[in-house]
């Protein structure tokens with residue numbers, strides 16, 4: 001990630017057509033707010049998979065660790081290697097399944113901690129470590145399926161699973177965990193059932209003196225929803241980035257959005273009524289208009305289905321986007337905003353004056369979830385880390401305030 005201070009020649013105000021601002025003060029605030037919900041013995045894992053939900057994994061991981069997170073969670077081995085290569089020493093859990101021997105070798109080498117989901121996988125991993133003749137045991141985490149029906153061994157067979165893995169050489173079980181399917185729903189029925197199953201597994205393991213020392217179950221939604229789900233660690237993704245998993249979970253803490261997306265007006269033009277705009281001429285002007293082109297498009301992470309629906313903020317005003325969003329550019333109706341010039345900055349996600357546009361707004365318009373909107377910003381736009389709160393343009397905002 002580019003840092004505002006280190007790369008003045010790339011400062012967005014000077015050269016970029018579009019960029020993502022990452023407000024590290026907001027990130028620190030969110031970590032502290034969420035940690036404030038937890039009892040002293042409960043640790044926080046910062047979930048930084050998918051390049052920290054589009055925010056930049058290394059910078060987010062470093063900032064979260066400095067602010068009170070103790071663990072990092074990723075989905076894949078390369079994501080873990082990226083963090084280790086940047087010098088990060090904190091424990092890293094790889095939450096995705098790892099089946100390939102090369103990946104297992106890499107995990108041992110980079111001290112990444114795998115999720116094991118069945119006895120066979122544990123056996124393969126243990127055998128591989130025997131052949132590597134490594135005397136350092138690998139720390140592993142066992143996953144139960146309590147109702148997500150994704151990764152994990154059946155919860156009712158937890159005792160057999162743990163007992164089997166315990167007797168394998170080279171493996172050191174750190175934790176037992178599971179993942180909730182409906183923690184963001186206002187209806188707690190299924191979450192309660194999953195919690196009961198997890199508790200039953202824990203009770204049975206305790207009975208057989210097989211209980212791993214660390215238990216964890218909660219994502220952001222469960223962390224906000226119920227202290228009983230906190231256990232020894234919570235795995236926080238979305239909340240780190242300042243978004244709420246659901247409107248009814250907005251009451252416990254005040255989170256600040258970390259990401260803002262901005263672009264520059266690259267071209268202004270006056271057009272008469274009846275002018276077709278962009279591919280397909282889906283939009284035709286019904287009056288004379290001043291249109292602005294901005295240099296950001298669907299290849300940068302703006303979903304194309306927002307075409308002719310989304311608004312952006314410019315000089316504290318909301319304006320409409322018109323015509324099909326293209327790969328690298330899109331058009332705006334700027335007729336109502338006086339004194340604009342090419343080079344002026346437009347806010348696509350974030351706050352400008354009284355207005356804010358959030359990933360939740362985009363998610364609602366495109367029939368998806370804010371998680372997917374954030375993850376869209378991972379490739380092409382430079383990310384500018386803003387470390388000084390005075391430079392942060394966004395205040396506290398929430399999905400319902402817009």
Ligand SMILES: *Cc1c(COP(=O)(O)O)cnc(C)c1O
Nearest residue numbers: 047095179219220235236237238
């Ligand atoms: C992605 C993920 C999380 C984080 O979920 P959020 O809803 O973003 O907090 C936690 N646990 C697991 C297993 C995950 O895959």
